[in-house]
Amino acid sequence: MKAIEIETRIEGGKFRQNHDFIKQALQEFEGKEIKLIFKRKYKERTRKENAFYWAVWIPILQRAVLETWGEIRCADEVHEIIKLNCNYEEKINKDTGQFIRVPKSSTRLNTYEWEFEFKQKIRQFAMDFFNVVLPEPNEQLTIKNF
Structure with a gap:
């Protein structure tokens, strides 16, 4: 066995579950x-949050890729680009000092990580690289017709 995750609650300095x-x-x-990690548990993101990401943000970014690079990329490819730039860990070769980015799965992000880390990085990436503003679910989206 390489790793195991166990959810529990700590009360009075003891595991309660x-x-x-x-x-x-x-x-x-x-x-x-072993390495023992205590990490606060947050609720997972909702289906509505995930659906909005795939139904609104990904198509906007697909269009941005087309307009910027002249390439049509499928939704999964755009998602991989996002992960590579906004949800990754760096692996370093200690001998050379070189590093690579290894994309992490967004499905493992809790609500806090999704809302306040990943989404903010995506919005910043979209603005910096594509000059695109990504709307929030409660914002009115304006589409320019050319």
Whole structure:
């Protein structure tokens, strides 16, 4: 077993849920060095948030790619471009000092990460690279006819 995630609640300095899973994880990793990470749990983004991203932002960015690069890119390709520029981790070669970006899955982002990190990076990327303003769900979208 390489990694395991267990959700629990801490009250009074003790784990209050999933004791059996925690004990099993301790047994699985017995004698091995581990990294213990405590991370606050946030609710996952909603289907409406995800649908808005795919139905509004992705098509806007597809058009921006077409207008900027003269290329038609499918929705998945545009999503990959976004991940590569807005949701990635850097892997460094310690010998050379070179690094690469490795895209991370956006499906694992919680509501906070989605709303206040990923979306803001996308909006900034869209503005900086394509000179495009991405609307929020509650904003009126103005489309220019040429």
